[in-house]
Amino acid sequence: MSFRIKQINEQLRNDLAMLISEVAPFKDGLITITNVKTSPDLKNAKIYISVIPENHTGSALKVLRKNIKLLTSELRQKVHMKYIPRLSFHMDEKIKYMNEIDDVLRKIEKEDGRDNEENPSQDKKNG
Helix, strand or coil: CCHHHHHHHHHHHHHHHHHHHHHCCCCCCEEEEEEEEECCCCCEEEEEEEEECHHHHHHHHHHHHHCHHHHHHHHHHHCCCCCCCEEEEEECHHHHHHHHHHHHHHHHHHHHHHHHHHCHHHHHHHC
């Protein structure tokens, strides 16, 4: 990825984060832009989001997609580019995956705690 593309991704991420709260407010939770991937020809940009609470992801995507023309129009005024990329919003699956891993680790931790309570002599032998 070129330096220019990285700059554009960062600029889009920052400007869209501000615009979303102004132009397309989401009252059911918090939308965070986690990543932006602009195509090398600068014609398309995939905007990855996370939503808290997670169960409102569908409605957040719906609000963003409904307001995409307005967001693009506002972005055109903020960003100094010849063309504004065509925006598409997507759920960042990495966040969901990280949460699943975190849940598994917590379960293991709880089970470990129970095992140590049931077999305190085992813990002393290993320590």
